[in-house]
Amino acid sequence: MMVPLDEANKLSFNRRISDGDTVIVYERHDSMRAVTVSPGSDLQNRFGVFKHSDWIGKPFGSKVFSTKGGFVFLLAPTPELWTLVLSHRTQILYLPDISFVVSYLELVPGCVVLESGTGSGSLSTSLARAVAPSGHLFTFDFHEQRASSARTDFERNGLSNLITVSVRDIQGEGFPKEHEGCVDAVFLDLPQPWLAVPSASRCLKPDAVLCSFSPCIEQVQHTCETLRSSFTDIRTFEVLVRSYEIKEHRFAKSVSEEDGSPVGPPPQKRKQSTLPANKSEQAESNFSVMAKPCSTARGHTGYLTFARLTVLSK
Numbered sequence: 001m002m003v004p005l006d007e008a009n010k011l012s013f014n015r016r017i018s019d020g021d022t023v024i025v026y027e028r029h030d031s032m033r034a035v036t037v038s039p040g041s042d043l044q045n046r047f048g049v050f051k052h053s054d055w056i057g058k059p060f061g062s063k064v065f066s067t068k069g070g071f072v073f074l075l076a077p078t079p080e081l082w083t084l085v086l087s088h089r090t091q092i093l094y095l096p097d098i099s100f101v102v103s104y105l106e107l108v109p110g111c112v113v114l115e116s117g118t119g120s121g122s123l124s125t126s127l128a129r130a131v132a133p134s135g136h137l138f139t140f141d142f143h144e145q146r147a148s149s150a151r152t153d154f155e156r157n158g159l160s161n162l163i164t165v166s167v168r169d170i171q172g173e174g175f176p177k178e179h180e181g182c183v184d185a186v187f188l189d190l191p192q193p194w195l196a197v198p199s200a201s202r203c204l205k206p207d208a209v210l211c212s213f214s215p216c217i218e219q220v221q222h223t224c225e226t227l228r229s230s231f232t233d234i235r236t237f238e239v240l241v242r243s244y245e246i247k248e249h250r251f252a253k254s255v256s257e258e259d260g261s262p263v264g265p266p267p268q269k270r271k272q273s274t275l276p277a278n279k280s281e282q283a284e285s286n287f288s289v290m291a292k293p294c295s296t297a298r299g300h301t302g303y304l305t306f307a308r309l310t311v312l313s314k
């Protein structure tokens with residue numbers, strides 16, 4: 001279950017793996033997959049054969065071994081991990097954008113949120129967890145098969161009580177009337193989001209926030225023009241994250257035959273070490289820490305436009 005609630009709807013992090021659970025089988029940060037635990041099944045990968053029956057009863061996070069001694073980690077499914085393993089039925093939002101959205105929409109437990117389109121449900125799982133256990137996400141997609149696959153994923157991850165998926169053309173019809181005036185946040189990931197803005201503004205409570213994700217700046221301009229009539233604090237962001245590879249290189253301290261100077265990598269800029277004195281000296285002489293931006297860092301995904309519904313004082 002992606003939001004680990006017990007029978008009393010209280011958060012519980014002391015869970016063990018059971019028959020039917022989804023686990024994230026983690027080999028490396030760039031190699032993991034979701035597996036449904038079934039006692040008669042095996043998982044085969046380059047590290048060998050793993051029997052699911054060996055996993056049952058172990059705490060999430062356990063390191064488990066194959067018949068030939070290889071290992072993987074069995075992680076609890078979280079929205080963050082799910083985003084990395086889900087099947088891409090559409091373009092999806094990734095964590096840098098997702099975390100910004102959840103934060104800027106000011107979501108807290110109990111909030112009611114509207115989303116369209118659902119797409120692959122990458123953002124939906126994080127929205128649902130943010131509003132759990134008493135809030136709700138109503139998500140809409142006009143593509144029946146996508147809506148149905150997302151519903152299946154949410155059931156698999158134990159999110160059915162938190163998310164309702166409906167098939168609806170939000171650009172053409174707007175959000176259902178029943179949501180008018182009672183929604184805490186709206187998120188749009190649509191090709192023409194400005195068409196959904198009037199309906200979104202009728203659904204939002206006063207002072208509540210809308211967010212629209214668009215890959216192209218022309219879409220953003222059009223959305224902002226429409227937002228200006230009933231929203232304030234309109235702001236657009238592009239979230240760019242640079243991840244780093246940190247490697248420690250050990251080198252043999254030897255002396256050059258020509259001039260007697262020590263041979264090794266060029267001196268590195270370093271902060272004062274926090275290692276204990278003797279370890280620090282050892283690190284100074286034998287190790288060098290190399291930090292370089294990852295070549296696989298994701299570039300532009302899209303623009304996030306946020307706006308707050310104005311209250312017309314009488």
Ligand SMILES: C[S@@+](CC[C@H](N)C(=O)[O-])C[C@H]1O[C@@H](n2cnc3c(N)ncnc32)[C@H](O)[C@@H]1O
Binds near residue numbers: 119120191
């Ligand atoms: C890029 S995907 C959304 C991805 C989603 N944010 C995620 O993180 O997985 C856009 C979705 O909007 C849906 N869509 C496009 N036009 C729509 C409309 N008029 N009404 C409802 N859904 C629509 C598409 O079917 C598609 O699934």
